[in-house]
Amino acid sequence: MFAYIIRRLLLIVPTLVGVMLLSFLIIQAAPGGPIDRVLAELEGTAAGALSRVTGGEGDFAAGADASNVQNGDLPTRAARGLDPEFLAELERQFGFDKPLHERFLLMMGNYLMFDFGESYFQDRRVVDLVLDKLPVSISLGLWTTLITYMICIPLGVAKAVRDGSRFDLWTSSAIIVGYAIPSFLFAVLLIVVFAGGRYFDWFPLRGLVSENWDELSTVDKILDYLWHMVLPVFSMVIGAFAGLTMLTKNSFLEEIGKQYVITARAKGLERRAVLYGHVFRNAMLIVIAGFPGAFIGILFTGSLLIEVIFSLDGLGLLGFKAAIDRDYPVMFASLYFFTLIGLLLNLISDITYTLVDPRIDFEAREG
Secondary structure (H helix, E strand, O other), X not given: OXXXXXXXXXXXXXXXXXXXXXXXXXXXXXXXXXXXXXXXXXXXXXXXXXXXXXXXXXXXXXXOOHHHHHHOHHHHHHHHOOOHHHHHHHHHHHOXXXXXXXXXXXXXXXXXXXXXXXXXXXXXXXXXXXXXXXXXXXXXXXXXXXXXXXXXXXXXXXXXXXXXXXXXXXXXXXXXXXXXXXXXXXXXXXXXXXXXXXXXXXXXXXXXXXXXXXXXXHHHHHHHHHHHHHHXXXXXXXXXXXXXXXXXXHHHHHHHOOHHHHHHHXXXXXXXXXXXXXXXXXXXXXXXXXXXXXXXXXXXXXXXXXXXXXXXXXXHHHHHHHHHHOOHHHHHHHHHHHHHHHHHHXXXXXXXXXXXXXXXXXXXXXX
């Protein structure tokens, strides 16, 4: 198993480079870019754009001094055609004066050292931005994934054992209805009902913690944090029920019908002992296989609209804003980070396979 883990870790490098290369080429070929965004801003708000791009008025070239910026002369120049030297200076500041392959190699070299540079438009290091947003996304992703698995697996087992019963029918109907309602729509409903929208004012409407969180005791901080998490996590859990519950049920039904279960029952073993001593281990393999994808989806993409609705500034919102603003350092760093985490989680999933069922030997299969 150790040799298999080493091979998988080594395979992460070319996989990561391939994903980044493909994404880099697609983004470079897409219309628009950070320079276009700056030029668009210069036509309306020159001073603000210049301060974000250069960090100060004196750094700008192209013959535009501070007085011209403050007097609004530069937008007129932008509208009538910019000095080529000015455009060349912009390209130099964004690093676009280098060839495409050199920019990619330089970026990957920095990323391998976990140096993600600075945001084009937020004047902060990308690492600092990610670390600021990470607690929100981890909170949403972790709680949603844990609660979903804690509820859906027992529910799926119960449905498999009672297949065709009224319990199975009614729970399936409830699951389908919950799956059909988008999580963001359910979030709006929860706000209207429970967050002061119309009926009750039981839960906070925005943020991860209260404004006076630093003044609270340790116990009150934990309660305040959980209080803020109830509505957004519940909104995300509702949409995640159907797939995992039905996957668990179908996996158990398939295992229950196999010969080894019939043999175990014929030997006199109780149904509960057969179900949890033999069936559970085999049926959980396919559920475990879907964990990395489910966690990544919830952590990095599924929470975007929830973050917007509940004013939770997390990684999903950060990546979305970076794509809109053409903030390449944040975009590529987020993609690099998400891909790396996904590849590592897939490796962890394979390791978990062997812990659940020691009969699985990846080294023997590769050999």
